[in-house]
Amino acid sequence: MGRHVVARVDEIPPGGRKIVRIEGREIGIFNLDGQFYALKNSCPHQAARVCLGRVLGTTLPSDVYEFQYGKEGRILRCPWHSWEYDITTGQSVFDPRVRVVTYPVEIANFEVAVTVS
């Protein structure tokens, strides 16, 4: 329980990530263009280490036979079954109720801190 400093800001450059362990659970820290996000390293599908997956974009909902690729760099794809999650919310792209657990992140004194409740 509580606030944990998990990295220095310069350890995780934009587009980068770091896997940390806090209170017995693994958490992935992601830097998206200077904004930091913390996601539990567990896919809600079958508990795969989702934070090890590729970070990319996805096709946005569109009209039939149209393709709009978006959210580049914001989508985390689980390495086991390719379920995709928005890193900024933890929500899956197919159902907002299906989500990776997220944790609040603070930046202070060039340090990244995660609060686990």
Add this chain to the structure above:
Amino acid sequence: MRVIDVDLHHQISEWSAVAPYVASGLRWRVARPGGPPLARHGFKKVGAAVADPAADPTWVKEHYLDARGVDLAILTGSLRSLGVQPNPDLAAAIARGLNDWTLDNWVRPFNCYKGSILVAQQDPQQAVAEIDRLGADPGMVQVLMGSASEAPLGRRAYHPIYAACVRYNLPLALHIGGEGAGISSPATAVGHPTTYFEWYGSLPQSYMGHIMSMVTEGVFERFPTLKVVLCDGGVFWLPHIMWRFDKNWKAQRSETPWVKLPPSRYILDHFYLTTYPLEAAPEAKHLHHVLEMIEAERTLLFSSGYPNWELGDPFDMIRDVPDGLRRRVMVDNALAVYGDRLLAPNRPRS
């Protein structure tokens, strides 16, 4: 209203009776002895013998409808392979001729029959023209195509047919039976079956393929009011494809971003199933489970498949349908699918 039968296979007594309804340029091909040249799959003859019990509308009314308490029947004919005939112009001409023959001889002289606009999908343009020609006729309550097809029915080439269905607020009925004939793909995913037994048992594969295709190609995103009635295919296979499809969609949706809902939602909102021939589950509870899975209280329609009762009596077949569902299956669901047109008076015979 006691019973509505959505799949009665009315038959032609002889092709020479249909020939006058076929455009003059191709009439000679229909009028010839034995009827028009039709590619067949080799398992069951196309058309009917003269003495067939489904070839006389008055006889069928008396001996089937009146005898069994059926108030209204939708006619689906007996030519399942029209959409896979190699010659699209001959197929379209036969479709037009059969439609007019049906209106003139079955639908308009009676108030207990409704017709289907038979179209041959290998030429979508002529299929659309036929829907435009007859789409406003109150005697026609649906568009009918064989599920035997040159290609999966979600392909964009077929979309104008669906646009035409929606334009006239007509459901689309598919009927198995032409699989393997003419320009059809083999009747099973692994190749051509050897016997009628094997062939007929395999036919729901067609529906599985078409459902997959229509959902992934966005047919119901483009045509949100389109309804599709799957005749003669049973029901037990549907939960499998719904839930396999839903599971895969979560990971694979990015390929078809217009598929915005879980596939089972499109399936249950747009497809309707018929009772003939309902699978013979050894225990009633098996059927009850599946009926719950497929939301049968909305999606299941009574059909007789008359006169092809080689698989059993269609009323006996539904004995295990729960009482609470029976009224919906026998009457209410058909009224909901086909709407007011089902009860509208037919135009007088021309």
